[in-house]
Amino acid sequence: MGAEERSPRIAICPGSYDPVTFGHLNIIERAAAIFDKVVVVVSTNTDKRSTFTPAERAxxxxxxTAGMPNVAVDIHEGLVAEYAKTQGACTLVKGLRAVTDFEYEFQMALINQKLNPELETIFVTTDMRFMYLSSSAVREIAKYGGDLSDFVPPEIMGTIAERYHNHPSFTERSKGYDD
Known part of the structure; x- marks a missing residue:
């Protein structure tokens, strides 16, 4: 008998990613090391007003993630549990910065499992270097023309800076941002 072929392990990393930070990227990289395929899903959060469109975030x-061959990016408006079924994914990977993140994410994991009983949620604690980091903090720093280099990958700094370019405090302080 030959070796039994197993199905690829597919994980979904859903989030708003408005914008993506080094903390998000750390979780995606770690998921990519565990799973055969990771689909990073830009999802919409109706409780949040987005700075970037879903297409811009994607x-x-x-x-x-261009250097990660087993990572794909998609956009989905709707239930992540249902989306996971369409992708053949059996796992959601969610990053946690602090205990305060856990309460909400735990509730969502239970709801997602109710909607899709075959779907497991795995919580990955964010690397200590990024525990303080959030997309809202990045937006605030960008709004006032602060240096984003410790918070977001260089490939997207220009995109973020451009969004805030017309803000008065940004134009006064942003002498060092180039595309």
Whole structure:
């Protein structure tokens, strides 16, 4: 008998990624090391007002994951549990920065499992270097023309800076940003 062929292990990394940060990228890289395929899904959060469109966020993600052959990027508006079924994914990977993230993510994991009983959620703690980092902090720094180099990959700094270029405080402080 030959070796039994197994199905590829596919994981979904859903998030708003508005914009993607080094913290997000750390979780994606770690998921890519575990799973055969990782689909990074830009999802919409109706409770949040987005700075970047889903297409812009997906474009930024494609730029920063270009060197990861087993990572794909997609956009989905709707239930992540249902999307996972369409991709043949059995796992959601969610990053946690602190205990405060866990309560919400735990609730979502239970709901997703109710909607799709074959779907497991794995929580990955963010690397300590990025525990403080959030997309909202990046947006605030960008709004006032601060240096983003410790927070986001260089491939997308220009895109983020351009979005805030017309903000008065950005134009006064942003002498060092180039595309």
């Amino acid at each position: 474009d930024m993600l494609r730029k920063v």
